[in-house]
Amino acid sequence: MNNFPAFMKVRGRRVVLVGGGDAAVAKARLLIAAGADLAVIGADPAPAILDRAAAGELHAVARPFRAADVRGAALVIGASEDEALDARVAEAARKHGIPVNIVDRPDLSDFIVPSIVDRGAVTVAISSDGASPVLARRLREQIETLVPANLGRLAEFLRSFRGAVKAKIHSFDARRRLWEEVIDGPIARDVLAGRESKAREAMLSRINRPSEQPSSAGHVAIVGAGPGDPELLTVRAVRALQDADVVVHDRLVGDGVLDLIRRDAERIYVGKSMSNHSVPQDGINDLLVSQARAGKRVVRLKGGDPFVFGRGGEELDALRAAGIEASVVPGITAATGCAASIGMPLTHRDHASAVTFVTGHGVDGEPDIDWNALAGERHTLVVYMGLSRAASVAQKLIGAGRGPATPVAIVENGTRTDERVFAGTLATMPEIVKTARVGAPALIVIGEVAALADAARDVALRASAQAV
Secondary structure (H helix, E strand, C coil), X not given: CCCCCCCXXXXXXXXXXXXXXXXXXXHHHHHHHCCEEEEEECCCCCHHHHHHHHCCCXXXXXXXXXXXXXXXXXXXXXXXXXXXXXXXHHHHHHHCCCCEEECCCHHHCCCCCCEEEEECCEEEEECCCCCCHHHHHXXXXXXXXXXXXXXXXXXXXXXXXXXXXXXXXXXXXXXXXXXXXXXXXXXXXXXXXCCHHHHHXXXXXXXXXXXXXXXXXXXXXXXXXXXXXXXXXXXXXXXHHHHCCEEEECCCCCHHHHCCCCCCCEEEECXXXXXXXXXXXXXXXXXXXXXXXXXXXXXXXXXXXXXXXXXXXXXXXXXXXCCCEEEEECCCCHHHHHHHHCCCCCCECCCECEEEEEECCECCECCCCXXXXXXXXXXXXXXXXXXXXXXXXXXXXXXXXXXXXCEEEEEECCCCCCCXXXXXXXXXXXXXXXXXXXXXXXXXXXXXXXXXXXXXXXXXXXXXXXXX
């Protein structure tokens, strides 16, 4: 972070804006919205500035800028688009110790005017540190689509009850829970929909209901973290991470995903690797139950999708047996995420009419799989956790009739920045895993579609060249 973000109060305070063109018009609009006592100084003000002056929204001074014009100002903004004049404006402001911003000149500016999403009492500001105003604007446009138009009204509604909530509920934790319940529930939805009278009645009822102590049991959300890229998380998954008191996560969850967890949430690592379970599954189940019984909102964060070789079903069964409220947030499973990342369809009308997901590990080590049923052509086979048994998988499939020349793609750290892809055949698959030192997490895709992955072919060529 190269700049300290802050919001300055300018309502009723004198602000000097130098310029008269399009840049000045844009800045004037923002300053008027913030309630500034605005003086726009320029020899040739645009019609839009004169119109706003006629409406009493600003003071237009139609003459060249003078250094003395900045005296008494809370802020100065130079938007003349004349380099020499803007430099004079910056020098005059600094001489009087007044913060100054020069449009498109971060080297002359004390502060940056960000791209803004305006929702009344709620303001979202985006800055690229002056590197790319267009990038900041694009981010603003994306955020605009996510932020409800009436969010400012909701903020004012919540402000009106802050005193009552603090007087009635003394525990900080209980107050936080109440506000989160209101914001995430029907009261906020009613405000956003314009049903404010109904929302006020519900809010008063909620405040007067005792809520100092946590409920006898909390809630557990079993959340799929996807294959690694944090941008592949669902909106619901991100919301669960932001609301959690405790996050129980495994080894396959990437740092980018963990960065989305609320800062004051407790993190508990229960990662597993081959032959090394830091916490056995029964211990994880007991941990989830105990945390929920303590009144916590718990997220069990699992790589990929929790119901695809993630043992999420076992955890859900344990929670239900203990009488704990639980929900499941699906995630993009590794097969679909990795396939998309390397441009490889799992089904294709010319190459594969079926796809099957299997695991390389069973309850007692070797998986109980009918290899004969999976050895047919036009059938994509995706093997999870199969690195240690690559030779066995290849042997069994070839023995069941699958051709040794069947294309294979192996994807390590799929969708992440350190993704590696290797291409080969069913016969060469064990050697690729060994010589390339492929590490977990990795996915093996067997079938004709594997030959469609351009990325896989490129990496295979590079690996072959290095081997030579």
